[in-house]
Amino acid sequence: MRPWYFPALAITLFTAAFAAQPAADETRLLRFPATDGTSVVFSYAGQLYTAPLAGGTARRLTDGPGYAIFPRFSADGSQLAFTGQYDGNTEVYVMPATGGVPKRLTTSATLERDDLADRMGPNNIVMTWRNTAPEVVFRSRWRSFNPFIGELYSVGLDGDVPAQLPVPRGGFISFAPDDKRFAYNRIFREFRTWKQYRGGMADDVWIFDPATGATENITNHPAQDILPMWAPNGKIYFVSERTPRANLFSYDLATKQTRQVTEFTDYDVKFPSIGKGSIVFEQAGRIWKLDLATERTQAIAISVREDLPSLRPGIQNVSKFVNSVRPSPDGQRAVVVARGDVFTLPAKEGPVRNLTQTSGVHDRGASWSPDGRWIAFISDASGENELYIQAQDGRSPAEKLTSGAATYYYTPAWSPDSKKLLWSDRAQRLRVIDVASKEVTTIDENPDGPIMQSAWSPDSRWVTWTRNERGTLAKVMLHGLAEKKTIAVTDGWYDATAPAFSNDGKWLLFASARDYRPIYSDTEWNHAYKDMERVYLVALAKDTPSPFAPKSDEVAIAKDEPAKADAEKKGGEEKKSADEAPAGKAESRKPEAKVVVKVDAEGLSGRVISLPITPSNYSNLRLVGDRVYYRRVPSGAVGGGGGGEGFGGASSSRAVIAAYDLKAKRETELGNFEVFEITANGKKVLVSAGRDYSIIDLPSAKVELKPETRLNLANLSARVDRRAEWAQMLDESWRQMRDFFYDPNLHGVDWPAQREKYRAMLPHVATRNDLTYVIGEMISELHAGHAYVGGGDRENAPRLKLGLLGAQVSRDPASRAYRIDRILRGENWQTKTRSPLTELGVDVSTGDYILAVDGKRTADLENLYAALAGTAGQQVVLRVNSRPVEEGARDVTVVPIADEAPLYYESWVQRNIDHVATKTGGKVGYLHIPDMGPEGLNEFVRRFYPQLNRQALIIDVRGNGGGNVSPQIIERLRRELAMVSVRRGGTPNTNPSQMLLGPKVTLLNEYSASDGDLFPYRFREHGLGKLIGKRSWGGVVGITNSLPFIDGGELRKPEFAPYSKDGRNWIIEGQGVDPDIVVDNDPAREFRGEDQQLDQAVEVILEELKTKGQTLPPPPPGPIKR
Secondary structure, three states, X not given: OOOOEEOOOHHHHHHXXXXXXXXXXXXXXXXXXXXXXXXXXXXXXXXXXXEEOOOEEOEEOOOOOOOOEEEEEOOOOOEEEEEEOOOOOOEEEEEEOOOOOOEEOOOOOOOOXXXXXXXXXXXXXXXXXXXXXXXXXXXXXXXXXXXXXXXXXXXXXXXXXXXXXXXXXXXXXXXXXXXXXXXXXXXXXXXXXXXXXXXXXXXXXXXXXXXXXXXXXXXXXXXXXXXXXXXXXXXXXXXXOOOOOOEEEXXXXXXXXXXXXXXXXXXXXXXXXXXXXXXXXXXXXXXXXXXXXXXXXXXXXXXXXXXXXXXXXXXXXXXXXXXXXXXXXOOOEEEEEEOOEEEEEEOOOOOOEEOOOOOOOOEEEEEEOOOOOEEEEEEOOOOOOEEEEEEOOOOOOOEEOOOOOOOOEOOOEEOOOOXXXXXXXXXXXXXXXXXXXXXXXXXXXXXXXXXXXXXXXXXOOEEEEEEOXXXXXXXXXXXXXXXXXXXXXXXXXXXXXXXXXXXXXXXXEEEEEOXXXXXXXXXXXXXXXXXXXXXXXXXXXOOOOOOOOOOOOOOOOOOOHHHHHHHHHHHHHHHHHHHOOOOOOOOOOOOOXXXXXXXXXXXXXXXXXXXXXXXXXXXXXXXXXXXXXXEEOOOOOEEXXXXXXXXXXXXXXXXXXXXXEOXXXXXXXXXXXXXXXXXXXXXXXXXXXXXXXXXXXXXXXXXXXXXXXXXXXXXXXEEEOHHHHHHHHHHHHHHHHHHHOOOXXXXXXXXXXXXXXXXXXXXXXXXXXXXXXXXXXXXXXXXXXXXXXXXXXXXXXXXXXXXXXXXXXXXXXXXXXXXXXXXXXXXXXXXHHOOHHHOOOOOOOOOOEEEEEOOEEHHHOOOHHHHHEOOOOOOEEEEEEOOOOOOOOEEEEEOOEOXXXXXXXXXXXXXXXXXXXXXXXXXXXXXXXXXXXXXXXXXXXXXXXXXXXXXXXXXXXXXXXXXXXXXXXXXXXXXXXXXXXXXXOOOOEEEOOOOOOOOEEEEEOOXXXXXXXXXXXXXXXXXXXXXXXXXXXXXXXXXXXXXXXXXXXEXXXXXXXXXXXXXXXXXXXXXXXXXXXXXXXXXXXXXXXXXXXXXXXXXXXXXHHHHHOOOOXXXXXXXXXX
16 A cells, blocks of 8 residues: 655745745855754865855865765764765765864775766765764675666775675665664666656665565655655655655654655755754755754755856866867868867967857857868857858958757858858758858758768769668769759669769769678678778769770870971970070969869769779768778777667777779778868868877878877967856757757757756856756756766866775784685686686685785785775785784785676676576576677677577576667577478587577566667567566667767767557656566565576476477488489
8 A cells, every 4th residue: 555645734835935035145056965953064066065054154174186975974973974086086085074184984996987977976975874883884886787786885984894784785875763774775866867757767765674684665656766864753754756846755654654845846856864853955056954843944045155266267278179170271271179169270380360269159060161261160159050150360250151040050061162051950951051142042851860971062063962761771962053953873772971072073972882791690690791882983974984994005106207306396495495484483384174063864873883992881082183082991899888888889990091093093091090181172181190180291102190290289278268168068958959859849848948947057057067967957857868968177086996806805803804705706718807816826715814915914904905006907915824814824916907897797697597507407598688789799699609408598688788789689589490400410400590499588677778678678579478577767768979069078868769669659768668577676685695586587487398398309200212
């Protein structure tokens, strides 16, 4: 039965409304408050401050690198624990409550994802203190392969190795006054930018009894009930999203009734904490207190008086924030976009010019007109993206060309005659504007997607582009501006991209995937196609001769002798005349013939020829004279990932710039460059190697870059006004969500109102992390997953890699030596899973004691890991013994690792494999897929094929962080038997091969996310088996890469989403995938090593084997053929 729910008292409503208006000098964006009953401590601008609980002027407590967050008072109010970054990593510290020198309590692993601005939150968050012991409880992700998941630990004031609380994972926690029980969240997602979430990770408040292992759900509501606080008045307070705004609720332990305590309707209640007599919390950027006796709320007016020097506008070097570099038409200068300003700088000599000088405006997409006079760029100075041009010397103000924009613009391209600009936008249009008249012409509007590749003809009369259409392959299109006629150059049978005209206007170049060379898999009889493209040329006019036409060397026939003599005499006179020309006078040259592009549409696709070059992946095509230049990126193995979330994997292949000589009929590789842009006059080229850019003569041979060719970006300086920038970035984030969000109706949200609501916070933003928080709150109003914000120009504390031994240790109280309680098994043939204490020649066993580290006695150390700081990958000498005494001790040299999570993952998977094999007598296989990216695919392949001799299979996607390979895995699992094959002397095999015939089940839980949601949905949709476990995360609106921001930050926008095949509803988002059989692992039993979900899967699949098991029939008698 659900707990009863009552509205708050009217007096609470009155108090909240009465105190809602902040004082004029009040500081806001005060975060993570804590109180001891007389004062409040909070984080502002990344540091801790204290102020009277009644309000007033705050005093700073910390001044360390990075940030200090989540302060918590000890039960007696004398100590203050917090999460800080004094020594580089994010650790737990303690100081006197009134201030003083902090003491570090933890020394833990350096995580890849550990950031206040990350959606997973920082590591080692201080949660609370015990009430009856001087111990601090914190959350750590040290051992987790999934960044969603963290464990709860307690550490004493001696700073020794922490002890895990007896639950497998957890979030925010609060102890009963006697410490015998605690209320906690089993899930942590308070840093996610997704309001009103109802998916599988929408947690409840649970009471756990460590003595009995009993767990009780006291809220049991579809909405999020989070951040529990156990009060001495017999109630547990918590934040709930069961109202449109997150508010405080209370649960009465005696009556088991739930009631609403606050009634906020504008901003959410955030990060409350309980102290003596009151609860303090964030709301609308202010700190409020709730009196526990009266349950009245009151805002605390606090002023922070700091000079905040980092916010003062001033001239700064912005070379770290270069977004684009492009050459001038003659290569004498380059136009650079950095920190939202447009600069030009010399190739060698001359000044750097900041043309726009608009801090707080995002100028981007700059390009130089071919006549050298103008710079075109996109600017949001008007509040929307518009096209501008400015004189290249910067001596006159920029001129706005377009108006009335309401969508995102992509980089414009000048016509060769410098009279027009071509650009595309998020409205999926390709448009041309006449610079003089400002008349705009729409060339194409593609309903199937944005137009991202386009180019001009050399006579400025034709435009070419790539058009992606659903149900066919990309086509190259051609449009005549004068004729207003559009021609399809390719027909969709072959993918065609990167179109470009030759300089003489006779050819249209493009890359096309027409080379079919299958690759057969080493793991199964299956194929893939890679490196299918070459560079193609199509003759625009019928009478254009082919550069590959047959040629024949013939003997020259001598002419009559008198004619020859006359010619020689005439030639000599001409030579003499030239030799006698006055010194210093330039020889006159004939003007270049004007290029006129002729297009014969009839038979156009039949005039395509290819370059005889290596099939690969091609872009950046340009034909200058007799040489075709191009950028080639061979396919390679895909690796990497998105920090446990499966996306971000990429090929490690390097780009190659090459040129094909049409006369000599040979290719020359010029070098490995990421950027390669030939100037408009075709004589020079801009190249980049890393972050270094150079302008060099257009090469015909391999390039050896010289230091003197390098562009000097070091002198890029601009006036930076961070407050103006932050206002711009909030507005740009708002616009990008408006323009890219998958639902044009924006889920029915009044989006303009949300911008105004969060703009009100901007005057109080003091750091980039503050801005990230405010933008995150704004985009979370769309109530969608995969809306992410982060990065940017921030002061980050340096990180120091901790050396780890791949072991768990505990301290022997008598000797103060460290006992090795567990050694994690490794796969030492690869670096990722190397376990230092199991390597060949390392004489260390479970139960041994560590007596010293590099000569430092462990008895003298506060924490073993303090002696291992900075030792990852370095040799360390451990003194060990089977007893905690020096007699008989031995020295062992080991090389610590930086990350133990892969070892914990391997250990967990192998334990599950062994458990399933034991429980089923070897009949059933088991595999786990950690994500749906390259690493997850590797795990599937690694575990699937060796277990094809099993009769059934359990597929585990619990904790799967997502990605995009679920369709590939599902296709393999869906194979159907067509026949049986056998060879003489062999046993029957499935055909198709590599099939597992028997029943299958999938395990899922609340941490099965994104493509980890889609996998179980597909699994059930295709009838592959039952789903067992808990409802999945429920976030399937997809994202792509971030667009540029002024300070290098990023915003991920939910851009596409799945709906049901019958077209009736959007699927999964905000709900998750429900299992067929619900099993919630009991925390106490799971902590002891029992996996009820896995045991249920074993039970189900053994039962199904009785009726659904398949075995191959033996071959029939051999045929008799006479």
